[in-house]
Amino acid sequence: MNIDPGSFNNRSSIVYAMIDCNNFYASCERVFNPKLEGKPIVILSNNDGCVIARSEEAKDLGIPMGAPEFKFRRFFKDNGVVVRSSNYPLYGDMSRRVMEVLRNLTHDIEVYSIDEAFAELSTQTYSDLNEYGRVIKQTIYQWTGLPVSVGIAPSKTLAKIANETAKRNLTYKGVLNLCNNPGTDQILKKMPLQKVWGIGHNLTIRLNRFDVNTAYDLKQKVDYKRWVRKHLNVTGLRTVLELNGLPCMQLSEALESRKGILTSRMFGKPLYDLTEIEEAVSTYISRAAEKLRAQHSLASNMQVTLIGDKFKNPKSKYKYGAYTSFKVPTAHTPTLIHAGKQITRSIHLPETKYKKAAIMLTGLVHNSEVQMDLFDPELYTRQQYTLMECIDQINTRHGRNTAAFAATGLHRKNNEAVDWKMNQNFLSKRYTTEWEDIMIAQAR
Template sequence: MGKSVYAHIDCNNFYASCERVFKPDLRNKPIVILSNNDGCIIARSNKAKELGVEMGAPLFKQRDLITDKKICVRSSNYPLYGDMSRRVLQTLRHLTDKVEPYSIDEAFVELPKMTTKDLASFGQHIKSMIWQWTGLPVSVGIAPSKTLAKIANETAKGHPEYQGVLNLTDNVRLDSILEETQLTDIWGIGRGLSQRLHKENITNALQLKHQIDRRQWIRKKLHVTGLRTVMELNGQPCLDIEDTNEPRKGIMTSRSFGEAVTAADDLQEAVAQFISIAAEKLRAQQSVASLLHITLRTNKYSKYKSKYKYSIEYPLPAPTANTAYLIKCGHACIDYLYEKDLRYKKAAVMLTGIIPQSEVQKDLFNDAQYSAEQYQLMQKVDDINTKYGSDMAHFAATGFKQTWKMKQEHLSSKYTTSWDGLMEAQSS
């Protein structure tokens, strides 16, 4: 058996690239993506960066530049981005069963042993396959450890001569690349740790790599995680591909309101909607929850009251994933928290005390028990929404007008997650 080889796959300008997949006319245009309620700029295409658009800047401060340079503006479309991320992962799983999602636009994979003879070509194959199957551009870094694979990816992205793929396995340029890599560009090295290393005259990845013989000093100064990083820089893998399919221990749904909410009915609608989203995620991992947390926020900078966050924890009589019952409990929480004179800006719902549904003990005398009938009803609702589009079947408690919804004035269609967003052939 040969040594393990890892690849780091990173989608280039992910949010902007997702917008371009279904709008090819945007491929050569600068794009910016806005945060919730179209407040700030959270992502930029390369051309938008070159034109001077600032990351994190409020939209109103950049509006003149955006108008003058004819920059395309899009509201964040998370259903689209999440589905495109899932498609990239599905593509990778056709190549290997050892896939670790790292973020919405990144993943690590362990390459099959049979591919290790020509790694650069296989990296190009990964890149072209993802482009062909999803329309998203990616860069690929390949190395004998995950830390080196991430460095390889960043280097490939910054140097056109690599054509988006760099293999650092047995690469004669490895040390020169590490010498050009700043400490803060190493996976797992933050600003504080970087400052400590600078005091020891260690300023780049190559110098850190050469500390491998000072293991006792590394453990004392950098602890075990630092030792792992040094070993990984030397091509000794310490971080295996992780199984990320474990059920989540907490599920949260949180949104800012498009306009400040003052009416209790609107708050109840919003909380019912957020509970529905969280409960669907809960059922997707075959789990039930024992605790419901509700949080309401007002304007943090309001002079009316010093307090701006109002929370309650509601222990459920029995673990459940029944949306109807959770909404009923959520409304009880709103009745307790609501104050008439406050202007609410945001609400959050969190489900905790999560256990597998199969581990719930039956109780004939508990009316709140998650029954087989409730389970089947929820399963039917989820099946309809999976087949016909998100929120196709929903509880009336979530409202119809939903005047509290986020501002998304520049939202593109949900091309892959809603029937209404499907592209239509244009007649010639």
């Protein structure tokens, strides 16, 4: 279903929808393994450390966010909890598919996070917004297998409240429209102030002193603009107006480029050996360079940080870092790896046990805004640009690390243990991004 962009010429006919995937990580795991339906699922952080996502069944068991896996291991086993390592390639690809479906169903979208997006809807095109919300929900489920909730409202702030309400209240069946809805104020009266988009913890405490405890209380402040500006500033005034159905925030046309790119991982085991640490650092640099090129940027500076055990001796130094600057900004992975290995050798102490490494690229500039130097040997040449573009295309089409650099440990045999790689003992298959993991129908 495609929407005619011509129907969006009148801004007064525009309303907003917030589409949010329900329990996104757990739902992605269920798409390719239907046996997980109805079972409690928890997703662990890097290195299988702690819980970062839960299914509704896991929440009902009282499993808190951030629960350490080793402390809850017995509890998981006794209660039949399914444990999964973070499968970010799968989650990222499923997110891309959801956003593509939305682009076919709506005029314009703003990707808000990996599992959330705002969309513009036209009342001139669809007079029955409730039915339109159900079409969005059903189509996404049909095309991706992921359940979503849809909140529709005159403003983005109200759309988020509608989405949250539709997700928690089963009577709405995942779709709630607050446009000209007589029950809007009752919903706002039940919405705690701290759950209003843009109202943080500290601001909630301050507003509670003025008997502003719910979204409805804040909405009533629209007649006191001087009070709002004094206690909430201009951004707070926009929130108040949005709660009254007056849109102050339109969709962002594009995501802003990041000002810095950080790649950081815990090692699978503490490391002493310089060679293994260099492999880890080179791998993290390679991934950071991919992100750099994806936003069409070049880096002027790079910092490498090695992190030891801060609990072994709390009074001693446990972070060791240094940085380098490039005469000409670059996104050439071999150049970045060479500089990163030099920094690593300069800060590495043989008798120190390292648990983590971090790479930070800063001084980012768009690749069309670089002042080139004809005589600089570090120049990011057209040949280097073409090579990096070719490698990125290969890895996009055939899977990550199809083409990789030897410095990242490519020379190791597949069955050779690598101590710096993350522990992912509960990892599911990468069903959509690795050829060997693609599901194949079995003949009956």
